[in-house]
Amino acid sequence: MNVAPLARRPLVCLKSAVRQARQQKIFSRSMATEVQATSKPPSRSPDRNFYRVVDKKTKTTRSAFAIYPPTSAGLPLIPPTTTNPVAALHDFQIKKLDPTGARTALFARTREAAKVGDILLVTHRRGGEPFAGVCLSIRRAGIDTAVLLRNHIGKVGVEMWFKIYNRNVAGIEIVKRRLKRARRARLTYMRKPKHDMGSVAEYVSAWRKSRRVFQTKGAKGKTGATTAGGKGGKGGKKK
């Protein structure tokens, strides 16, 4: 393609010349904008393309483009956060949903807190009878912390997850503690027939009876009163 004899080659090619000119023009333009952006040279050589004035007070160049130094004007520099924002949000929400801290304390990692293997009773505010069951696992996830309870209702195994900070959960009570600390975090083996606990109804009824004994004569028939108190009840703690 490029092997045309020299004699026949045109000395000037208009097209290429125009193209070169255009490229140069683009180059000069881009150079101009770069000068604008840095605003290094004071407006000694007046640039016809852009409007720029040196401010008398601040001695800075004002141009048609707003040039913001990184810190002084505009957005203030945000100092790097030291705390985890997600954890902070969870704390805030927990404080809002659990002002007394009773629910947090009930599932904290302390001796007196509820643990897996304990029998818990959850009272729901929106109707239905309270659900009791063995706690198979505690999913600790900030505001989403939940417990898994398992029970048998009429020969059918039923498992329920409850969010402990849910406002609909009126109360969580420890009916019976496990005799020995469970050596697993999640007692999924309790679903197997060999380890299955079956119904916990008898434990719950025994616990109800014992509470009635503890109650004074003035508070007769008030078994549900503490349950519906709205604060994660801890009636079982007296054991």
Add this chain to the structure above:
Amino acid sequence: MIQLKSMLNCIDNSGAAIVECAMVIGQKRHASIGDRIVVVVQKQRDAGAAGMAAASGAKVKRGDIRHAVVVRTRQKVTRRDGSCIKFEDNACVLINKSGDPIGSRINGVVGMELRKKKWSRILSMAPSQA
């Protein structure tokens, strides 16, 4: 997650013990608690006292095609408040085409989701709800 060929327990006294899902009614992939399905009766209750069952009027027979409502599922069902419920088995209650239960009693727990799906007849027949 009840779909074609799923085997369910029938927990009413209609005479069916085990049924097989033949279709999920509505544009659904699979049925959950409170959904309507079409079932085939696979096993009748009271195989031992067949004469008794026949005398007491087993309303459905093996091979019958009936409608049913799912009342329990093995699959976890999440509720609006974030709590979940999960049963150990899949169970249903037989109904006729107009939606009335065929049996007169239900033995076993049923899911609360039936209330939202307007199956109050079945809920009132059930001994306990969870």
